[in-house]
Amino acid sequence: MSSITEPSGNSGSAPFFSKQATVAKPGFSRWMVPPAALAVHLCIGQAYAFSVFNGPLTKVIGITQSSADDWSLTSLGWIFSLAIVFLGLSAAFAGKWLERVGPRRTMFTAACCFGGGFLVSALGVYLHQIVLLYLGYGVIGGIGLGLGYVSPVSTLIRWFPDRRGMATGMAIMGFGGGAMIAAPLSVALMNHFRSATSIGVAETFIVLGIAYFISMTIGALAIRVPPADWKPAGWTPAATGQNKMISRNHVHIDQALKTPQFYLIWLVLFLNVTAGIGILGQASVMIQESFKNTVTAAAAAGFVGLLSLFNMGGRFVWASASDWIGRKNTYFIFFALGAVLYYLVPGFAASGQMALFVLAYCVILTMYGGGFATVPAYLADMFGTAFVGGIHGRLLTAWAAAGVAGPVLVNYIRAYEVAHGVAKADAYTMTVHIMAVLLVVGFVCNLLVKRVDDKHHMTDTQLAKGA
Incomplete structure (x- = not known):
């Protein structure tokens, strides 16, 4: 310790x-x-x-x-x-x-x-x-x-x-x-x-x-905060050349909003959450309609509970894994694997492969939760720790926006499909394929995240004043 x-x-x-x-x-x-x-x-x-x-x-x-x-x-x-x-x-x-x-x-x-x-x-x-x-x-x-x-x-x-x-x-x-x-x-x-x-x-x-x-x-x-310049015993920060994505400098909360990195990570969180939150809200109805006359309401409730467990576990597992593989690589996995799973899910439902259907959504929900837990560390890597709480707070507007966009996509597209004669069991196909496309866009946004330019870093004098 x-x-x-x-x-x-x-x-x-x-x-x-x-x-x-x-x-x-x-x-x-x-x-x-x-x-x-x-x-x-x-x-x-x-x-x-x-x-x-x-x-x-x-x-x-x-x-x-x-x-x-x-x-x-x-x-x-x-x-x-x-x-x-x-x-x-x-x-x-x-x-x-x-x-x-x-x-x-x-x-x-x-x-x-x-x-x-x-x-x-x-x-x-x-x-x-x-x-x-x-x-x-x-x-x-x-x-x-x-x-x-x-x-x-x-x-x-x-x-x-x-x-x-x-x-x-x-x-x-x-x-x-x-x-x-x-x-x-x-x-x-x-x-x-x-x-x-x-x-x-x-x-x-x-x-x-x-x-x-x-x-x-x-x-x-x-709660306690560490003294200034404290670091764990025996730990030395990695040199910038060793890990270009982890900054040893700090960016002021207002200055962070002037960097492209903030808006790219905002989109990374927004797209990851949008792809998961709409499905989470409709999980019970979705599995019952996808496997009509097979899944009872009680079983659907169990499915929702299972998703919640994977959502919770993913927050710790993926965030911990990001310490080893890097935050950017972690989100690459979220977007690439998530897009593939969303593309495959309608096929699992159509062929009656319930186990694969459930497994796919469980993995997707681990990445949904993992996205929330990994983003604070991603921000600390990019902008330093001096104002990371405030920067994280501003980034959470992406969560609020996704909380509207995700359910709207799932509910309204499904309603449109059903109104135009698509069977309820097939009404989610277009929705999940759109989610797959959103994750591909998120992959590109994550790819574009680079180290913050030195011009945005605070000087020692500014840092001492907290200005």
């Missing part, structure tokens, strides 16, 4: 939530940081499980069945959409603030917003005012999602310059796996609080809000 051997400066006299107060003291092990990051990411990963509340929220008044005054599913669908939008916006616009105040204050703010968002939503359920759910979980909770997502990642990258992919993979795997805890927990709590006069959602929101606030606050209190 690597531990701190440098003095921590005068952090003891600094305000508790200041960046200076989080500088690690001598003897601190960097392996204490991943659990702190997981304490946050496992909580905010609940977002992927919010759909378990949709059904009960349509029966808040009717209790056993929806009444005329109950909310519709279409109205409720905006809660999750708003949360993802504000995740992207907060991550993008709070980047400079994150780098200035440090991870502890940012993570605590995320805890207040995410936990508080549940409490506001609980009030919305109690008063039956959907605008409070939009404000609570959608806006306030969404801001908590964005701040909680980026702040631990940038800290991990600084602690693990030798294993950037593995470190970010651990945290972002937590985000992918948070739903696996949140879904059954939420259902169990709703069943516990259910009564003749309550569907149990408001009470569940209160418990979750408090529990998530506590867990995320523990993570915020435990």
Whole structure:
């Protein structure tokens, strides 16, 4: 284990939530940081499980069945959409603030917003005012999602310059796996609080809000940043000539937006996520229609759960692998293998080869999750670590855009095909072939990523001032 051997400066006299107060003291092990990051990411990963509340929220008044005054599913669908939008916006616009105040204050703010968002939503359920759910979980909770997502990642990258992919993979795997805890927990709590006069959602929101606030606050209190110029014992940064894709310099967050590399990596993430997120959202319906009268609804739910496992596992496995094969080569695999699998999937369905169909999508979902986990390390390689949290936050707008583009491609093209007489079992063929083309475009974008020009690098004076 690597531990701190440098003095921590005068952090003891600094305000508790200041960046200076989080500088690690001598003897601190960097392996204490991943659990702190997981304490946050496992909580905010609940977002992927919010759909378990949709059904009960349509029966808040009717209790056993929806009444005329109950909310519709279409109205409720905006809660999750708003949360993802504000995740992207907060991550993008709070980047400079994150780098200035440090991870502890940012993570605590995320805890207040995410936990508080549940409490506001609980009030919305109690008063039956959907605008409070939009404000609570959608806006306030969404801001908590964005701040909680980026702040631990940038800290991990600084602690693990030798294993950037593995470190970010651990945290972002937590985000992918948070739903696996949140879904059954939420259902169990709703069943516990259910009564003749309550569907149990408001009470569940209160418990979750408090529990998530506590867990995320523990993570915020435990987080530490390394002293300036710290590096792991025995590790020497590779010379630029040895690995041209890993920079030993730093690029300011605003200057990064003036480089072609930022926009190429933005497209790399956007295209990789677009190709996976639409399929993930329609997985249950897709496998039932592709293997009509063969796959039951229960089996389709199992397929969705399997995809979630591979999505989560891929975040750690691919990000860790990128430490050995390089970030650019990792994305080359994502795009090349993904394009081939998408091209082959309709044939697997047409010939009734369910095992190959399932296997193909499981591999695709590992690369979907791996894309999220690998991109922070890719950014650190290109732009340095000084402002990587803020740069990562701005890049997450690609996720927000893909969250719209992916489902639109899958849903609207399928609807068009069915409306023009194409059998439902064959309606996904054009969609997945379009996904294959998008991945080929992503391959080209990744190919064009080169080392950032020296003119964009910060000078030592600028770096010292943080300007």
